[in-house]
Amino acid sequence: MARVYISSVINGRSDRVWARVRDFNGLPSWHPGIAESRIENGEPADKIGCVRDFRLRNGDRIREKLLGLSDFDLFCTYSILESPMGVENYVATLRLTPITDGDRTFAEWTAEFDCAPEREAELVASIGNGVFQGGFDALKRQFGGESR
């Protein structure tokens, strides 16, 4: 099983960052890699079990299912149902934790999945450096430069 772990510090309060990322249908509004998204069957985006069908800027389509969402612990867990990536048993979690020292947010994005062994390094890099770090970089820009 391959594992990806990417974490970052966002220069905004965790409730504000959470308001940005909580919407399971909202990736196009903050993630630069996502072009469009919709929730299937007209369900609410915070209904556990709903499915988002979204398209990347490179044209790839991905369907993902919402497995867990917590406004208390600030995390969102989802699995991939369909993608051109060649991954199986893919489960990912985006989690925010307040940094009380300075009203900042610690953001962690993890994924576990199975894939062909010869593709693991490439997939870990593209998911971690591309999708996850790309999302965090966008949030860091949106919430202002980080002050150490």
Add this chain to the structure above:
Amino acid sequence: MIRIVRSTVIDAPTDQVWAVLRDFNGHDRWHPAVARSAIERGLSADQLGCVRRFFLRDGSELRERLLTLSDLEQTFSYCLLDTPVPLFNYVAHVRLAPVTDGDRTFWDWRCSFSTRKGEEIEMTRMVGEDIYDAGFAAVRARLAGVSGPEGGA
């Protein structure tokens, strides 16, 4: 039940911060409030269930038991057994996590406890500021190579 959560970012790799915090008997070498500490019954400081008996600089004596220690998750938990201040059912959790886009460390320190009516504000201040915030500052200074409040180890 009172809950306290304090967290910060230390400008050092997680392994360096963990090397300081992992030693359950080592807080007298980095925390400015702790004067001396010893593990009871000659146990190793990473033996789950071991008890540290320690003295603060003001002379008060405390005992705490190690409840959880994970080198994989870089977490540990402990509870207070004896203390001269009104902290009851005090359980604390420490978690480190790498900030991968900068080789820094996220450090989360939280606890829950109850106290006597009327002492809530003072106990909350003491734990949050005198123990947690002061601990953050001491480790930050130590890993920055600057002499901490103890004048360096």
